Amino acid sequence: MxxxxxxxxxxxxxxxxxxxxxxxxxxxxxxxxxxxxxxxxxxxxxxxxxxxxxxxxxxxxxxxxxxxxxxxxxxxxxxxxxxxxxxxxxxxxxxxxxxxxxxxxxxxxxxxxxxxxxxxxxxxxxxxxxxxxxxxxxxxxxxxxxxxxxxxxxxxxRRTSEFKKLFKTAHASLSEVADQLETLRTLEKKAREALHTAESACEILQLDPSTTEKQLARANEVQNKKRATLEDIQGKLVDTKATYKVAQKTYRKKAIEIFNQCQTVEEERLDHIRETLLDFIQAMYTxxxxxxxxxxxxxLTTKITTQQNSFDDLLFWAKAYGIENKLTKPLTLTSNNDNYDSDSIVESRTHRKSIDHETEKHDRRQSIVEHEADDEEASAAISTTTPAKTKVKRTKPITNTDKKNTNTTEPSTIHNTVLNQV
The missing domain is CATH 1.20.120 (Four Helix Bundle (Hemerythrin (Met), subunit A))
Incomplete structure (x- = not known):
């Protein structure tokens, strides 16, 4: 503005x-x-x-x-x-x-x-x-x-006193004329009342038969003086109004200049609020x-994904409580000083890498699959050489070696399946 x-x-x-x-x-x-x-x-x-x-x-x-x-x-x-x-x-x-x-x-x-x-x-x-x-x-x-x-x-x-002084100085000339105008208006009002009183006195004397010419002349003289006084005040009032308009224009021009300076100072205050709001918002979420x-x-997501291992936990728990795991090589457990389980059992970590364990499990599965495939091929060969209505039952003598292999393989397969499910 x-x-x-x-x-x-x-x-x-x-x-x-x-x-x-x-x-x-x-x-x-x-x-x-x-x-x-x-x-x-x-x-x-x-x-x-x-x-x-x-x-x-x-x-x-x-x-x-x-x-x-x-x-x-x-x-x-x-x-x-x-x-x-x-x-x-x-x-x-x-x-x-x-x-x-x-x-x-x-x-x-x-x-x-x-x-x-x-x-x-x-x-x-x-x-x-x-x-x-x-x-x-x-x-x-x-x-x-x-x-x-x-x-x-x-x-x-800090600049209030400065601008107050500027405004008062600019307004002083207008204020002086305004005071004169107000004084004249008060005098005009009193003069009108005095003239009205004089006119009433003349009218009363004129209606009174006992009034002398001298009394009537004196009343008319007073009336004329009151009227002259009123007219003089009204003339001054007109001149003062004209002076007031000139002073008002002068004051308006000076006041606008001062006001523009106020606007500049006020703009600075508003700009500081705006800048502070922006800085505050940026500080809230930079x-x-x-x-x-x-x-x-x-x-944290990466750490949990790479370091949390349920299979490793199960092996750790089993070894910590003395459960032998015959499917894997003996686990070498080391003392863990981490403060996570300071009040629990001493943690142990296997030195064997997870990839080795997965390779071993894969080889074991492959061996079982190949063994089952050999049995199916043998059964197929027998079925092709034997008539459909004839059933031949082959019995393979079980040696001590086969018994030993049967006893060792079967629990391992079962336990390995359980660990794979985990």
Whole structure:
């Protein structure tokens, strides 16, 4: 609003809302603080004070804005502290679970997930520090812009006194003419009343038969003086009105120049709010925060996918409780100092790689399949050389070696099938 068009305060944003707030029957939800300058012309009387009150009123808006941002930041910090307490509570609880059912890589995976809130808390705390820097920056700007008043509590804009002096100086000439105009209007009113009294006295004397010529002449003389006085005042009133219009134009021109300077200062305040809002939003969810958040969950997903091994857990459990596994080579168990199972059995890890175990299982399956295929071929050969109605029963003598092989292979096949299902 830097043009030279006269500013009517009724055209400002908020006029419609203010009227709605003060309409009859308005509820508490419709309440707005009363604006005493609504609908008044900025260039009349001392309505320029609206611009000064806008300056000083910005402090309350700024403190509300700071309080809102600070409360958000404090809530986020409290949330981070609750995350840490939550993670510690469940970490302790999972560590104290029964080692009979909670063990090895699965337990580690559970603990890794349970500790996620603690990582999120550290990330959120770092984010709160960024937000606090935005708040502190804006608070410093507000403290520099608004200074303490000398004789009353509160703060005012550091340039309020400067603009108040400019407006008062510009308005002084107009104010002087306005005072003269008001004085003349008062005198005119009194002169009219005096003339009316004189005219009434003349009329009474004229209707009285006992009135002498001398009395009537004196009454007419007084009436003429009162009329002359009134006409003189009216003449001065006309001249003063013309002077007032000239002074008003001069004041309007100066007031617009001063007001444009006020607009520049006010624009600075509004721009600071805009910049702070953008900085605050960016601090709430920065690309850095987003990348670190994604990294936490991607790293955890990869870790669980590669390190949690149910088959390894089952072997670990079986060996820990002294169950011999005849399908695999003897497992070499080593002491594990990890704090995940400090209160449970000593964990052991096999040195044999998983790929070796899978290869062994594949070879074992292949051997069984080939053996079954040989039996089918032999049965097919017998069926082709024997008539359909003749059934020949072949018995193969079972040697001690076959018995030994039968006893060793059959349990292995069954146990291997169970492990493959797991």
């Amino acid at each position: 830097r043009g030279t068009t006269p500013m009517n305060m009724g055209a400002c944003i908020g006029f419609r809302e203010t009227l709605a707030a003060n309409r009859p029957g308005a509820t508490n939800n419709d309440y707005y603080p009363l604006n005493q300058y609504v609908g008044k012309n900025f260039f009349e009387d001392e309505n320029y004070r609206a611009a000064l009150e806008r300056f000083d009123g910005g402090y309350q808006i700024s403190t509300d804005f700071i309080e809102w941002m600070q409360e958000y930041c404090d809530n986020e910090r409290e949330h981070a502290r609750n995350f840490i307490a939550y993670a510690e509570k469940w970490t302790t609880r999972i560590k104290h679970q029964s080692s009979l059912v909670s063990y090895h890589t699965t337990k580690r995976a559970q603990l890794d997930v349970v500790r996620i809130p603690k990582q999120l808390a550290h990330l959120k705390e770092s984010n709160c520090n960024e937000i606090q820097r935005v708040i502190d920056k804006y608070r410093n700007y507000v403290n520099e812009t608004y200074i303490n008043e000398r004789f009353r509590p509160g703060r005012k804009h 690309p850095k925060y987003s990348n670190e958040l994604n990294q936490i969950f991607e790293s």
